[in-house]
Amino acid sequence: MTFKLIAAAAVLSALPVLAHASPSCTTEPKAKWMSEDAMKAKIDAAGYKVKTFEVTGNCYEIYGHDKDGKRVEIYFNPVTGDIVKKGD
Numbered sequence: 788m789t790f791k792l793i794a795a796a797a798v799l800s801a802l803p804v805l806a807h808a809s810p811s812c813t814t815e816p817k818a819k820w821m822s823e824d825a826m827k828a829k830i831d832a833a834g835y836k837v838k839t840f841e842v843t844g845n846c847y848e849i850y851g852h853d854k855d856g857k858r859v860e861i862y863f864n865p866v867t868g869d870i871v872k873k874g875d
Contacts, residue, residue, distance in 0.1 A: 810872045812846035812864045820865040823847070829868045835859065846871060 813820075821829075823840065826847050830837055834854035841848050846862040853859050862872040 809843045809846055809848065810862050811844070812862055812871045813866050814845070815866045817865075821868055826863065826865065826868060830863070835861070 827837065827840060830840075830849060835849065835851050837849045837851040839850040842865075843862065845865070847865045848860070848862050850860050851858075860874045861870055863869065864871050
């Protein structure tokens with residue numbers, strides 16, 4: 788019985804982490820993705836200052852600042868360059 792309670796507590800404590808998991812940005816193979824340099828240029832042209840650029844799952848993700856200087860975390864579709872999820 789104690790093991791079941793511990794397991795249930797572990798699952799429940801993991802739920803907030805699971806809720807913040809990265810989104811699904813594309814199902815296209817990486818061969819169809821925009822190059823990282825092209826994506827960075829598109830992001831710069833949109834007015835974002837990138838501090839960190841990374842591949843997260845099937846997304847391009849940045850941490851940085853918008854044109855107003857506010858911190859952002861943004862997930863992009865690596866094929867189209869569209870924003871999939873934006874947070875701060």
